[in-house]
Amino acid sequence: MSAVLQVKDLRKTFRLGAESVHALDGVSLDVPAGEFLVIMGASGSGKSTLLHLIGGLDLPTSGEILIEGQDIAAMSDRKRTMLRRSRLGVVFQNFNLLPTLTAIENVALPSLIGGGNNGSAQTVAKELLESVDMNHRMQHRPQALSGGEQQRVAIARALLNDPALLLADEPTGNLDSHHAESIWTLLRKLVDEQQRTVIAVTHEPIGARFADRIVVLKDGKIVGTINDSRNLDATLVATRYTELAR
Ligand SMILES: Nc1ncnc2c1ncn2[C@@H]1O[C@H](COP(=O)(O)OP(=O)(O)O)[C@@H](O)[C@H]1O
Numbered sequence: 001m002s003a004v005l006q007v008k009d010l011r012k013t014f015r016l017g018a019e020s021v022h023a024l025d026g027v028s029l030d031v032p033a034g035e036f037l038v039i040m041g042a043s044g045s046g047k048s049t050l051l052h053l054i055g056g057l058d059l060p061t062s063g064e065i066l067i068e069g070q071d072i073a074a075m076s077d078r079k080r081t082m083l084r085r086s087r088l089g090v091v092f093q094n095f096n097l098l099p100t101l102t103a104i105e106n107v108a109l110p111s112l113i114g115g116g117n118n119g120s121a122q123t124v125a126k127e128l129l130e131s132v133d134m135n136h137r138m139q140h141r142p143q144a145l146s147g148g149e150q151q152r153v154a155i156a157r158a159l160l161n162d163p164a165l166l167l168a169d170e171p172t173g174n175l176d177s178h179h180a181e182s183i184w185t186l187l188r189k190l191v192d193e194q195q196r197t198v199i200a201v202t203h204e205p206i207g208a209r210f211a212d213r214i215v216v217l218k219d220g221k222i223v224g225t226i227n228d229s230r231n232l233d234a235t236l237v238a239t240r241y242t243e244l245a246r
């Protein structure tokens, strides 16, 4: 009933000169509140395109993207920017932290840009950093943090506006396996303990097995779904994924 996200027959075609690339070729998807969804697929299958469209960072060629019932693809640029800032949080592979700011300043910055009060922004930023287990590193700059710690800061920053949806594109793509596992554990915790709704893109079965559901993309289409991912180990996820993506 309470779908945070409804994607309907989404298509995105990139034109490069005379060539057309159908990056998304009719994707439909519902994500209920409180779900941890992982999108898997080979390089070039359309994962980032899908996440960018859901995040309002790009516009589809056709189709609908309803965030809490509002079509982010059909609204004005101004409304889309407002919706993106207030209801969506996005995390990238490269963390995208500002190098000259401390962890707490990085987390508080979006609120300050949005005209928020400095004291309350710092208070919320501190609570968020505690919730991602970064209480001991709040005054550190990114270069003094490990990749895993930097991604925790980026996740805290993405949660600042209490988003309806947290989107993560290959959040562990730059991390070693130990730090990667700790980030997947954190995303799972955010869903279980804070009732967040998370959509993460990965091609790593190790991470995908933390999801409630895995959707497999191939050539811009959903070719299969794994509904029992939490009962599977990484080897079984890899086997099932390979069968679906073949
Ligand atoms: N801005 C763009 N211009 C042209 N082609 C693009 C653009 N972005 C993505 N593509 C193409 O769309 C397809 C899907 O890309 P992408 O969504 O980045 O895949 P993934 O994230 O799964 O690796 C690829 O063939 C890619 O080359």
Ligand SMILES: [Mg+2]
Residues within 6 Å of the ligand: 047, 048, 049
């Ligand atoms: Mg990608």
